[in-house]
Amino acid sequence: MIDIHTHPVLVEETMKKDKQMLRVTKEVFGLHNRPQPLETFLLQMDVAGIRKSVLLPIDCTTSRGCRIYSNQQIAELVDRAKDRFAGFASVDPHSKSAPDDLDAAVKELGLVGLKLAPGIQEFRPDDEKVFPIYARASELGVPILFHSGLSWEPGSKLDPCRPLLLEAVATRFPKLKICVAHFGWPWVMDTVALMLKYPTIHADTSCLYADTPMEFIRQTFSCQIPTTWLERSLRNQVMFGSNYPRIETVKMVEAVKALGLSDGAQELIFRKNAERFLGSREVWR
Amino acid sequence: MKVHLEKLVVQSKKEMEMINITDKVEEVVRKSGITQGIVNVITMHTTTGITVNEGLPCLEEDTLDTLRRLVPEGLNYHHARYLDFDGRLGVNAHCHLRGMLTGINAIFPVENGKIVRGGRQNIYFVEMDGPLSREYCVQVLGE
Numbered sequence: 001m002i003d004i005h006t007h008p009v010l011v012e013e014t015m016k017k018d019k020q021m022l023r024v025t026k027e028v029f030g031l032h033n034r035p036q037p038l039e040t041f042l043l044q045m046d047v048a049g050i051r052k053s054v055l056l057p058i059d060c061t062t063s064r065g066c067r068i069y070s071n072q073q074i075a076e077l078v079d080r081a082k083d084r085f086a087g088f089a090s091v092d093p094h095s096k097s098a099p100d101d102l103d104a105a106v107k108e109l110g111l112v113g114l115k116l117a118p119g120i121q122e123f124r125p126d127d128e129k130v131f132p133i134y135a136r137a138s139e140l141g142v143p144i145l146f147h148s149g150l151s152w153e154p155g156s157k158l159d160p161c162r163p164l165l166l167e168a169v170a171t172r173f174p175k176l177k178i179c180v181a182h183f184g185w186p187w188v189m190d191t192v193a194l195m196l197k198y199p200t201i202h203a204d205t206s207c208l209y210a211d212t213p214m215e216f217i218r219q220t221f222s223c224q225i226p227t228t229w230l231e232r233s234l235r236n237q238v239m240f241g242s243n244y245p246r247i248e249t250v251k252m253v254e255a256v257k258a259l260g261l262s263d264g265a266q267e268l269i270f271r272k273n274a275e276r277f278l279g280s281r282e283v284w285r
Numbered sequence: 286m287k288v289h290l291e292k293l294v295v296q297s298k299k300e301m302e303m304i305n306i307t308d309k310v311e312e313v314v315r316k317s318g319i320t321q322g323i324v325n326v327i328t329m330h331t332t333t334g335i336t337v338n339e340g341l342p343c344l345e346e347d348t349l350d351t352l353r354r355l356v357p358e359g360l361n362y363h364h365a366r367y368l369d370f371d372g373r374l375g376v377n378a379h380c381h382l383r384g385m386l387t388g389i390n391a392i393f394p395v396e397n398g399k400i401v402r403g404g405r406q407n408i409y410f411v412e413m414d415g416p417l418s419r420e421y422c423v424q425v426l427g428e
Binding site: 012026029030031032033036037039040043044046047152208209210211212213214215245246247248250251 | 296297298299300359365366367370371372373374376415416417418
């Protein structure tokens with residue numbers, strides 16, 4: 001199984017080398033748990049049955065004066081466990097060098113996708129000023145995962161995280177693979193509409209904003225939308241994501257499995273869709 | 286009176302796990318140089334416990350199964366809400382409650398520099414919300 005959505009923000013080994021990271025994790029990312037050795041991350045994956053996790057950074061240099069992991073730090077973590085991790089890059093959407101920064105992250109650091117978070121990075125994804133970033137991602141053949149919907153980061157606004165803003169990206173860049181993170185919650189129906197209309201648009205399951213994973217996933221994927229939509233129409237575009245360490249991976253795995261999807265749909269959601277989304281780069285060796 | 290305190294780290298590898306720490310505690314007592322007194326073993330967390338039992342895998346499984354049965358995961362707990370001071374949801378009420386059942390510490394006499402314990406008594410660190418890197422204190426008090 002593959003987890004398309006994790007943040008390595010509590011990794012003790014990185015914090016020992018970068019003394020600012022603990023403050024950034026607490027104040028900017030808004031997570032206050034105790035740092036843990038990298039081994040804990042890997043054990044959490046083992047317990048959940050996850051073979052590979054995608055590590056996501058956020059470059060909010062202009063909006064917050066920091067990076068929640070740099071591309072270099074992501075690459076270093078991937079190097080420590082190449083068979084367990086794949087790394088995404090992030091770039092500052094307000095920087096003119098953003099397309100070139102993405103280029104370097106992919107070609108020089110071996111990162112395999114791009115993470116953007118319109119709320120905390122304070123940009124609108126349909127703003128043409130950032131389209132050169134999308135153009136470069138499309139040229140490079142790397143997917144973009146957009147934070148969508150509610151986020152827990154302090155000061156991060158909801159409005160630029162509306163999934164429908166991604167329609168402009170999908171139409172202008174028809175070959176670009178896009179993931180609506182967190183299923184765009186609370187705009188779940190909007191996310192569904194995007195996926196129905198644009199096959200390049202995907203969504204991950206990492207939505208958890210109330211109750212327990214079992215309850216919230218059931219509410220979202222059997223009440224807010226019927227489970228049959230995942231089983232039938234969306235089975236090729238939904239990917240498992242946990243949002244670890246805001247939640248333990250195994251709890252999200254159990255919650256998604258409890259939806260009772262067919263073996264075929266689960267195979268797609270837990271593995272095959274992510275493999276296709278990420279492409280055939282060295283990540284799958 | 287002399288007081289010797291050590292904080293020890295233990296890496297749990299499962300969601301629930303009984304980790305035998307008897308040797309670790311005995312080592313701290315030996316290093317303390319205290320020959321007459323008591324040793325107190327205390328966990329530093331609210332979703333773990335310290336307990337004492339016979340060091341058999343079957344009893345370890347029975348202990349964990351009983352905790353699961355007494356405090357099921359899927360009940361309607363008030364704790365299952367967003368905790369802004371943590372930046373995440375409180376989805377582990379059952380882990381906290383299981384921890385309360387085991388208690389947070391174990392105390393033994395120390396005599397002639399050794400822990401006085403029954404031949405079948407082992408000291409366990411009980412993980413209930415793992416895998417995580419955890420800490421516990423071993424404090425030796427005496428002369």
